[in-house]
Amino acid sequence: MQSLQFTTESSSNGMLERxxxxxxxxxxxxxxxxxxxxxxxxxxGHGGGAHKRHPAMLGxxxxxxxxxxxxxAVLDAPGHGDRPRTAYDEREIAELRKAQAAGExxxxxxxxxxxxLAELAVPEWRATLDALQMLPEIGADGPVGYVGMAMGTALGVPLVAAEPRIKAAVLGMMWPDALFDAARQITVPIEFVLQWDDERVPREAGLALFDAFASKEKSLHANAGDHFGFPMFEVDSSVRFLARHLGRPVTQQS
Structure with missing residues (x-):
């Protein structure tokens, strides 16, 4: 099994960063x-084109x-952040930019x-979880949650489906096309967020993905606004949701 190696450490405002x-x-x-x-x-999981230290992740x-x-914990997804892009990454990104420029x-x-990317990232995440649970401050028997919007959902749905250690997840704002089979395998509590006026992922697509989860407890948070108008109060909601399902008291809200 690969080992996890800490490379730098810093602390500010009561938070340790490694x-x-x-x-x-x-x-x-x-x-x-x-x-x-x-x-x-x-x-x-971070969004497409972002990285592990994107302001949304840090916030x-x-x-x-x-x-x-x-x-x-956050990993740089394949082809993102400090990870090099492959020729395949470059081709797909070029195709995306071309479609966007043409309004297609x-x-x-x-x-x-x-x-x-999910095919590559899910094994990486599972190996990282193995290593992180060897740390005494986390432990192998502790509950695990997942949070990821947009591409974070595209990678997170197959991860949550494959990983029984994840006990609750916050997801949203992604097309369902490649995710239906994995979503139908998920039974843990889900908090799902969509933007009602999303110009990228239509509400019908988000609702279809929400409907596919087999979870007995799942809640839909639909907010007015476009794809990039994600309201910050949803972050506080996700904290409360994970606290409830991972057995922690909420001591402070931002």
Missing amino acids: DFLMGDVPGVLWSSASGAERAPLVLM RAKSLVAGCGFHV PEAPIVVRYNAR
Whole structure:
């Protein structure tokens, strides 16, 4: 089994930040700087074209660490962040930009590309989870959650379906085409977010994915606004949702 290697460490505003490498896959682990007790782990998937330290990732991490003392881990997805792009990545991104410039549908390209990234990322995430659970402050018996919007959902749905250690997930804003089979295998509690006026992922597509989850407990959060108008109060909602299902009290809200 590959080992996890911490490469840098820093602390600010009560949050400890540790960069790591899992093999050649870069990631970051955020934790409470107090390190007082064992706490659950939340895995986060970033959006397309973003990276592990994107402001959305850092903002969510701060809310999860400050709000519940969670440990929060993010990996750079294949072809993103500090990971080199392959020739395949470059071709798919060029096709996407061409379609966007011409006003043509982008869904077929994004769905195809993200499905390929998921094939690569799910094994990486599972190996990283193995390694993170060897840390005494996380432990092998602690509950695990997942959060990911857009591409984070495209990678997260197959991960949650494959990984029984994940006990609850926050997902949303992604086309369902390549995700139906995996979604039907998911029975853990789901909080699902969609933008009612999303110009990229139509509401009908989001509703179809929500409907596909086999979870007995699943909640739909539909907000007015476009794809990039994601309301920040949904971050607080996700903290409360994960706290409830991973057994943590909410001590602070942003």
